[in-house]
Amino acid sequence: MRLSVEDNAGWGPEQSARLAKILKGKGVDVIDCSSGGITEMAPILGKEIKYSYQVPLSEYVRRHADIVTMAVGPIIHGDQAEQILCDEQADLIAVGREILNNPNWPMDAALKLGVDGPFRSVPPQFGYWLGTRAKRGTRPSTWQNGLQEVGKAP
Structure with a gap:
């Protein structure tokens, strides 16, 4: 309640x-x-x-x-x-x-927290692509802080 x-x-x-x-x-x-x-x-x-x-x-x-x-x-x-x-x-x-x-928040949080298999909750073809992308070191856009958060915005 x-x-x-x-x-x-x-x-x-x-x-x-x-x-x-x-x-x-x-x-x-x-x-x-x-x-x-x-x-x-x-x-x-x-x-x-x-x-x-x-x-x-x-x-x-x-x-x-x-x-x-x-x-x-x-x-x-x-x-x-x-x-x-x-x-x-x-x-x-x-x-x-x-x-x-961020509708992908659960997946994003799992990736950042180091959860094993963070892409298991999406269709296999998406999970494969996202897993391959992550192995290459490409991080999601939500990984970085915005410029205002780090005090660099005008």
């Missing part, structure tokens, strides 16, 4: 953790921990939007409600997602908007 763990109107992580315990007792298996962001009244207004800024909400609910949580927003990179899981801040990762930007 997706919860807005924080709403700028008196509802916060403590209340969400209590609700998550109740929901778990009613059969809910996973809490997708968000803080809105879909209207102009969202609690994120006025906050700095940076990688993983909503992950602490997932971690709080996970620890205080003893329930599986899904972290969101914005989770962009495979190693970022992997670190969240390794640090036990969440049990699952949602990369919805990043998938809109």
